[in-house]
Amino acid sequence: MQNHVEHSVDLRSDTVTQPCAAMWDAMRSAPLGDDVLGDEPTVARLEAMIAARLGKEAAVFVPSGTMANQLAIRVACGAGDEIIAHEESHIIHYETGGPAALSGAMVRTVRGDGGLFDAGDVTAAVRTRNIHHPVSKMLVAENTQNRGGGTVWGMDRWERVAREAHAHGLHVHVDGARLFNACVASGYSAGAFAKHADTVSVCFSKGLGCPVGSALVGPAAFIERARRFRKMFGGGMRQSGLLAAAAIFALEHNVDRLAHDHANAKAFARGISALRGLRPHVSAEETPTNMVFFHVDPAIGTAQALCARLESKGVRMMGLDPQRVRAVTHRDVDAAGIERAVREIAAAVQGK
Ligand SMILES: Cc1ncc(COP(=O)(O)O)c(C=O)c1O
Structure with missing residues (x-):
């Protein structure tokens, strides 16, 4: 399929x-x-x-x-x-x-x-x-x-x-x-x-x-x-x-497996916390469930512009406000997918 x-x-x-x-x-x-x-x-x-x-x-x-x-x-x-x-x-x-x-x-x-x-x-x-x-x-x-x-x-x-x-x-x-x-x-x-x-x-x-x-x-x-x-x-x-x-x-x-999504959200938050100009709303360890909201420094551009750059690399997230992005983990994204997303985000913000 x-x-x-x-x-x-x-x-x-x-x-x-x-x-x-x-x-x-x-x-x-x-x-x-x-x-x-x-x-x-x-x-x-x-x-x-x-x-x-x-x-x-x-x-x-x-x-x-x-x-x-x-x-x-x-x-x-x-x-x-x-x-x-x-x-x-x-x-x-x-x-x-x-x-x-x-x-x-x-x-x-x-x-x-x-x-x-x-x-x-x-x-x-x-x-x-x-x-x-x-x-x-x-x-x-x-x-x-x-x-x-x-x-x-x-x-x-x-x-x-x-x-x-x-x-x-x-x-x-x-x-x-x-x-x-x-x-x-x-x-x-x-x-x-x-x-x-x-x-x-x-x-x-x-x-x-x-x-x-x-x-x-x-x-x-x-x-x-x-x-x-x-x-x-x-x-x-x-x-x-x-x-x-x-x-x-x-x-x-599919209920118990939600714990994997929560672990992936923490891993994602950890990954982007290490990138200059991106700041999750709460620390990786405090990420409560499967959502990560992060602030994008205006020096990098707007949230929409960052999401558009990433879309062309096959990573999709939602720009909620001018400088705020939301990423949500789920059963169709595994740990390797999270690593790939963080890698592409790192490349997208590098040199900005
Ligand atoms: C907290 C919350 N309530 C309700 C809904 C509505 O669900 P639906 O999109 O099925 O109408 C959503 C959708 O994302 C939601 O996040």
């Missing part, structure tokens, strides 16, 4: 992975039905599996992490309601204004290092009941936190934050697009983390290596309402067992 990633070291995102041969086999042999008509056996199996893994009653399989988050928001909030979230949240930066457009909800932001925050930030952000104010309805927290650098919530801090949110009657949602990265890095289980949340979205299409697919997990009645909105938003799928089979395979085979 022609595999684009064989020819380049693609560190733009962990979403670029291609299904491995065994995943294809699992997809090919999955029994299929029609999920909108309610008889898709492989989707049903995946939904039961991920719900059990997170210790929740039910799950709904959806095409994307964005849809999982937006369904949670749509069920938890109505027009004029407010969500509390970190200012670097995915739901704010990368979901095309979904909370406002789909649910009529606004977002009140909190701040904190690495995209994390404390219980006191929640207390301060919750509105008092007053005819002038929006109604605080929901807390959304990301684990891992993407724009914070792939950071991981510590369990004690998370428990305090979730408890405070619940004390104010908020629905607690975790954007767990990379929850399994957080689990592998921290040692806690997905269920232990999810216990403090009402709903959790998880993605199979990122570090877990699937081509498509995410799930929203939570109480049965909440998920039943989300299922209606999934249909309304055009996310009802038919023989989607094909995709669910990939997700089942990923949950069975």
Whole structure:
């Protein structure tokens, strides 16, 4: 099979992975039905599996992490309601204004290092009941936190934050697009983390290596309402067992191996720390999971220009801001690929 990633070291995102041969086999042999008509056996199996893994009653399989988050928001909030979230949240930066457009909800932001925050930030952000104010309805927290650098919530801090949110009657949602990265890095289980949340979205299409697919997990009645909105938003799928089979395979085979991606991210950060003009946001040893954000000295040029130079050498990364680059490790880049990337970056910045 022609595999684009064989020819380049693609560190733009962990979403670029291609299904491995065994995943294809699992997809090919999955029994299929029609999920909108309610008889898709492989989707049903995946939904039961991920719900059990997170210790929740039910799950709904959806095409994307964005849809999982937006369904949670749509069920938890109505027009004029407010969500509390970190200012670097995915739901704010990368979901095309979904909370406002789909649910009529606004977002009140909190701040904190690495995209994390404390219980006191929640207390301060919750509105008092007053005819002038929006109604605080929901807390959304990301684990891992993407724009914070792939950071991981510590369990004690998370428990305090979730408890405070619940004390104010908020629905607690975790954007767990990379929850399994957080689990592998921290040692806690997905269920232990999810216990403090009402709903959790998880993605199979990122570090877990699937081509498509995410799930929203939570109480049965909440998920039943989300299922209606999934249909309304055009996310009802038919023989989607094909995709669910990939997700089942990923949950069975691709979770523990995330540790390799984390080790590769550290090796990458170590490699570029040694290069003049490039500075990772945290030290190599502190690189929390599979993401490395690094600053590019303007003397070298812009982040975009550096990425363009490297693209022509078969190394792909993402220029996020004028001087900031993001590199993400995943199952289609091995240690040799990381060495090659560092070598090409060294050549690209040399003499600049
Ligand atoms: C933290 C986080 N949440 C949600 C998403 C959305 O996932 P999708 O691209 O499947 O919509 C992403 C995508 O990268 C993400 O990083």
